[in-house]
Amino acid sequence: QVQLVESGGGLVQAGGSLRLSCAASGSIFSFNRMGWFRQAPGKQRELVASISKGGITNYAASVEGRFTISGDNAKNTVYLEMNSLKPEDTAVYYCSAQRFGVYGSWGQGTQVTVSS
Numbered sequence: 001q002v003q004l005v006e007s008g009g010g011l012v013q014a015g016g017s018l019r020l021s022c023a024a025s026g027s028i029f030s031f032n033r034m035g036w037f038r039q040a041p042g043k044q045r046e047l048v049a050s051i052s053k054g055g056i057t058n059y060a061a062s063v064e065g066r067f068t069i070s071g072d073n074a075k076n077t078v079y080l081e082m083n084s085l086k087p088e089d090t091a092v093y094y095c096s097a098q099r100f101g102v103y104g105s106w107g108q109g110t111q112v113t114v115s116s
Contacts, residue, residue, distance in 0.1 A: 022095030
């Protein structure tokens, strides 16, 4: 089971930027897809962005054009660059790894708070 550790969260003003990192204990290349999810208080966890082994990316409509997911196989790390942050982006952000169509490995999460 791979271990995932997120970092980079924090408090930022609306319009600001943050870069989240997800360090994996093993090769991220061994997974079909890596994803960033978020969960706000009282809401379900939602998929924000994902990247396939081949580098194909997908984004939720709410973050398209503002967030960028990328991976560094040499560092076994996936990043989420978040720009033009909005208060509604406030949530705990989780990194996850997908294999056989299932996101089965999760990190502990990192809090992102965007003030208005």
